[in-house]
């Protein structure tokens with residue numbers, strides 16, 4: 360059995376190693392040997408590892424190791440462990456969206472507070488196998504937090520490129536605290552992404568953005584775990600917030616492989632949701648353009664998806680085609696009101712995550728999703744990542760947003776009488 364890295368554009372095989380692109384500029388796919396895997400994996404095998412205390416099976420990523428990185432030895436696996444995130448239902452969210460069977464898979468419950476940990480355990484483990492010393496990424500915050508944590512755990516140095524003044528404080532604080540070298544780039548995420556691609560090769564830093572195919576392999580486990588939680592009966596829809604499009608890409612690959620391995624009978628439709636101020640993928644898909652129409656100055660309160668030139672758009676488009684999926688966009692108003700509903704149900708998330716629920720509501724209202732269909736929304740990040748957005752929403756301090764669900768604190772005199780007046 361072998362693993363092959365293959366160009367998605369020209370089909371050429373690229374030997375294993377540190378490159379992230381083919382000579383022709385195309386992105387690379389990890390190609391698993393599905394014929395030999397068909398004999399080795401089963402629902403039963405993956406179910407038998409549930410609740411295991413044995414390394415590395417406690418991880419919701421490495422439980423599926425044959426489908427993540429089948430050849431990596433235990434000693435190279437760097438795991439916290441990640442995954443095993445909960446699937447929630449709540450009446451409030453179902454009423455708000457008008458969908459009766461709505462499930463929220465909370466990726467904010469990962470060790471550093473976002474789904475990025477799933478791609479990072481895979482990426483850093485491969486970096487360790489390749490004996491890399493320094494790793495790098497450009498980030499709107501969560502990739503940086505995750506990279507910094509996993510690199511320190513593995514004894515590597517990390518360098519993160521973040522757009523100056525444009526990332527949420529929770530995330531910046533994590534990157535600094537976990538010990539990354541933090542470079543604040545005078546520019547936006549897309550500028551940081553160009554710079555890290557340009558400089559990482561020359562300076563021998565292993566690049567760990569989702570352009571790295573091993574990140575995508577790890578993030579497939581969101582789908583593997585979700586389907587296992589549904590007892591191997593896929594929902595009708597999977598809805599995911601979309602920024603740099605790594606997750607959208609990973610989800611299609613995961614479903615393709617599950618289908619080929621006969622672990623599922625049907626492939627759900629994937630809906631990829633962008634913020635309307637940062638919607639290059641939406642425009643490109645909607646107008647069926649031959650090339651990505653980049654957004655010059657992306658704008659949205661959901662900083663995790665504030666990206667104008669997503670690297671993985673071609674892989675993501677493949678996902679949408681494979682799953683008969685679609686791309687939708689939602690406004691910041693819709694994002695923040697949806698977030699308030701998710702938060703108010705006790706579940707909670709950061710702004711970008713709420714794009715999935717806002718998208719579900721919009722697709723229900725336009726009749727694309729039926730109220731009786733089973734829908735899984737991916738909640739990508741933790742509520743504590745961006746407390747400023749939450750507080751400013753409830754204090755009505757966000758420009759151009761009028762909060763439908765504001766919950767404002769009140770200042771009172773320290774008397775029972777004053778308390779009575781407030782709670783009556």
Ligand SMILES: *Cc1c(COP(=O)(O)O)cnc(C)c1O
Pocket residue numbers: 473474475501502569600601602603604605606607663664709711712739740741
């Ligand atoms: C990274 C991130 C996204 C966007 O995911 P992509 O794979 O880049 O499309 C969405 N939400 C959160 C919280 C993230 O950290």
Ligand SMILES: [Zn+2]
Pocket residue numbers: 366367368369370371381382383384385
């Ligand atoms: Zn190529």
